[in-house]
Amino acid sequence: MAAKSLQILEEGHGEYLRVDPDGFRASVGRKDRRMRPKLVSVAEAISKFVADGDYLVWETNYLQRGPAALLREVMRQQKQRLWVCGKFTWVAVALLTEAGCCDRADMGFFVGGPAVTRAVLEKRLTIYEYSNLVLTARLRAGAMGASFIPVRSLGGTDGFKYSGAKLIEDPFTGEPTVVVPALNPDVALIHVHQADEYGNARAFGTNISDVEAALASRKVIISAEEIIGTEEFRHNPGLTKIPYYVVDAVVHRPFGSYPGECPGRYASDTAHVVEVFGAVSLDRIKNYLDKWVFGVKSEEQMLAERVGPARLLELERRATVIAEGYRP
C-alpha cells in the first residue's frame, strides 16, 4: 500500500509567523460584533492596538493611500521588536529599522540602502525572503482561514531557501508544487478615503491586498480622510471594502497618506518623496526622522508647521486633474 504521508521535496528554513488558523478564529471570536463608535486619535490607536513584538502589515506607504500617519506614530511611540510584512512597501522598512522599531521583515519589495544593510550585517534585522505576490498570497490564505496556499512562483529561487515555503508533491497531480504558510498578522494598518465611525470603509482605486490583510489580521486600524455617515454606506453598499466588525479602531486623519498621494484627494509631495528617497539611499534617515517624525509631537503639528497649508492646498489642487474613479 502506498505511503499516506505528504511528500515534502524541499523546504525553506526561514522562520515564519506561527500558523494557527484555530487560534486566529478564537481571536476573531472575541471581537465585538456590535456597531459601536470606534473613533480614536492616531496616538490612541497606535498606543492601544500596536504592542511591542507585534507583526504589522500595510502597503504602498508614501506612494499611494498608505497609512503614513499611523506608521509615523508607530515610530514616535518607539514600538519595539516589530515583525513587518514588506509586501509592496517602499521606504517604510528602512525608516522603521533606523528608528529601532523592527527586527524582522518578510520581504517583497522595499528600498534597501545603507541603514538596512548595516542592520542586517549587525544582526539587528533578519529578513525572510518572499516576493510581493507570494506575501499577498500568504495573506489571502490567512483571510481564507486556511493554513497554507499553493503559489506558482518562488520555486527555484534562493528566496525559497530563506522563506517558510515548502516544495511538495501535489496530492492531486503529483507535480512539484510550492506552498507557503498562511499569514495572520497581529495588526493591519489601512488608510482609506471614507469610513464611518464604526469602521465600515471605502477605498477607491487599486490596492495590493488591503482587504485580505484586514480579514487576516487580529487587530485592524483604519485611518480615513473623511468620516461619513453610515447612511451613505447603505445607499451604495457595493462600494464598501471592509465591514465594520473587522475593524478595531477608526482614526479621522486628513492627509493621512502624506507625502504619498491619496488619489482623487491630493497628489504626492514630490519634494518630500525625493527627500526621503535621498535620505534612505544616502544614509541620512536619522536627519529625516528628526525633522518629520521625532521633531513634531503630532501629525497635526507636522502638517501645520513642516508642510504648511499652502503646500497642502497645492497638493489638493494637483489631484483634481484625476478625480474620475476615486469618488463615490
Added chain:
Amino acid sequence: MIGKGPWREMPKASSFAEREFQVCIAARLVEDGKAYWVAGGGGPMYSVLLAKRLYTPDVVYVAEDGVVGAEPILPFDPVMTLAAARPSYRALMWTNMNAIGDQSAVGYLDYGVLNALQIDPYGNINSTWLGAYPSEGRRVNGPGGADTIAAVCRRLVLMTDHQRRKFAPKVDFISSPGYLDGTPGARRRAGLAADAGPYAVVTNWAVFDFEPASHHLRLRAIAPFVTLDQVLAEMGFKPRLPESLDAIEVLDPPTEEELHIFRTEMDAQGQFTDAAPRWVTREKDRWVMVEKEGRSGGTPAFI
C-alpha cells in the same frame, strides 16, 4: 529577432543617450496583440508605452497593483510610476495584486518586462543582495513582483545595463527565476510553469535570446556604435554566438520619431536618461560616445 518594422524606413537620429537606444530597441521587440505585465516604471514601462504608441496598438498591459489596460497621463511624477493615479488613468479595470497574480497564473499574461540588476547565463535574476548573502555585501530592493512575473509570464524580456558586473557567471542570489541551472525540466522540478521563461535580454549595446536546447544566453544583435569585441569584453561570461558571426544583426539607431515621443512624453525631465548619461553621436562616418553630466558637458571618448 528584431526583424523588420516601420522603423526601418524612418529617419534616424544622429544623437541619443544609450538608454534611449535601449528603450527603442525593447519597444521594437514588443509583440502586437499580446498582454504584458510591466514591472514598475523605467525602461520596461517606457518600452511598452512607446511600442503601443508607435507600432503595436493592440498591446494591453497590466501593473501589479491591479491596473488593467491603462491610458496613463504622461509624464509621470518622480517615483510615482506604479501604484499612482497618473499611470492608472483611464484603465479598463482596477483590481488588486492577487487578481493580477491569478490572471498571470492561469496564463493570460504573455510577456513580462523587467529590469535586472544582475543576471546569469540562464536568465536568473538577482535583485536581493550583492555579495555573500547575508553576511557580507549590500542589501538591495528584493524581487517585488518580479519573482512572479518571471515565474509565470510566458515570455520574459529583461533589460539591464551592458556592464561586466551585470552579467555574472553565477548571480549572488536568485531573486527571480530564469531557467535555473538550465537543465531540461529544471523549472518544472522547482514547481514552476514549464511553458514560461526568459525570452530576450536587451541592453544599451546588444540583444540576446536563449538557445533553445541549452537555455544559455545567446547574442543575436549589437548596436551600430559598438563592436562585437566590446560587447563581449563587458560581460562576465561568454554568451553563445551564432555559427556565423555574420548572423549577428546590427541594430538600427533610434528613429527621430521614437526619440521625440520618448523625450517629450515620457522622459520629459531627463531623469531616466540622466541616471546613466552616456550619449552617442554620429560624426561624419562614425559614432562617438560622450560621457555627459546630465544633459550637457562631459568629455568625449572615442570608440
